[in-house]
Amino acid sequence: MKKSKLILILILLVLVALYLVLRSRDSGRNRVPLMNIQADLVDHIEIWDSVNKVELILEDGIWKVTDPVIWPADTLMVKEFFRDVVNGIYNNTAVSMDLSAANIYNLDDSQALHIRLKAAGKEEHLMLGNIGNAWDYFRRENDNQIFQTQSGIVQRFAPQIVNWRSPLILQYWEDELAQIKVSHTKNTYTLRRDNGRWYYKDAKHDFEVYFQNFALTKIVSILQNFISHSFLSGDDPEFRNFFKDPYCTVWITDIENKTRKLTFAKFLDERYILLVDDDYSVLYQVEFDTVFRFTRNPEIFMRQSII
Secondary structure: OOHHHHHHHHHHHHHHHHHHHHHHHHHHHHEEEOOOOOHHHEEEEEEEOOOOEEEEEEEOOEEEEOOOOOEEEOHHHHHHHHHHHHOOEEEEEEEEOOHHHHOOOOOOOOOOEEEEEEEOOEEEEEEEEOOOOOOOEEEEOOOOOEEEEOOOOOOOOOOOHHHHEOOEEEOOOHHHEEEEEEEEOOEEEEEEEEOOEEEEEEOOOEEEEOOOOHHHHHHHHHHOOEEOOEEEOOOOHHHHHHOOOOOEEEEEEEOOOOEEEEEEEEEEOOEEEEEEOOEEEEEEEEEHHHHHOOOOOHHHHHOOOOO
16 A cells, blocks of 8 residues: 555544544533532422323332322332433534424324422423434423433333332342241141241141241341332222222231231132232232232141252
């Protein structure tokens, strides 16, 4: 290769590199916060579309959904929402300055996903839409300018309560448990924990449960992460009627002598409704396997093997 051509190629490479660096710097200067609000002061979040709505409030340092009852929010969803929305960024070069384009980008009132934040008396209201791209488009309420986000928000943070509500009903680690009392249609028994050992007792049996007994392990494991993604309203008389003759009732007492009551009623073929502490404001749908863990025969608790 001739020396002159080599020099020209080197010059071209330098110019391309310089262009990329300058474009990168320019792009960085155009990236600005998605929300004009102080993130650590946000205490109220509303997300809605034409069909659904989710409202979250910050109460005693914990994010909670408000409907149908106040309940802890899913911490992972809240964390990701703050990362991608509250602390999100976008390129402030508008893709359109004409409000008539709102329909094209699904940003008119009926098509958009609405997000409104409140913080120390200040509000921020965004309307977001997606037209099949990886990133969304948005505009601020009462603003004609349309911009593109730097992440997907519309699908990720849809206002469906099942996505925002924490599925955790209760949680006990084994060393927090003192006693588990169970009453079901075929038996009533007690599992008592004393100095790290478990003991089983009912009307006919009284014995120590072997370490890592299968039946006991299944009960302890579910209590460590007792969840349900299906919530029902106890205001419905039909649901309340199921608990007139419950299938199984469980009383869990911890080492501080505090007791929680779980009442299971048969709902569908292999599904059950759970009532916690006789509070009908919200019911939980659980599967057969959950109830079956508490209704095993005494002989299962006698086995040494974990198989």
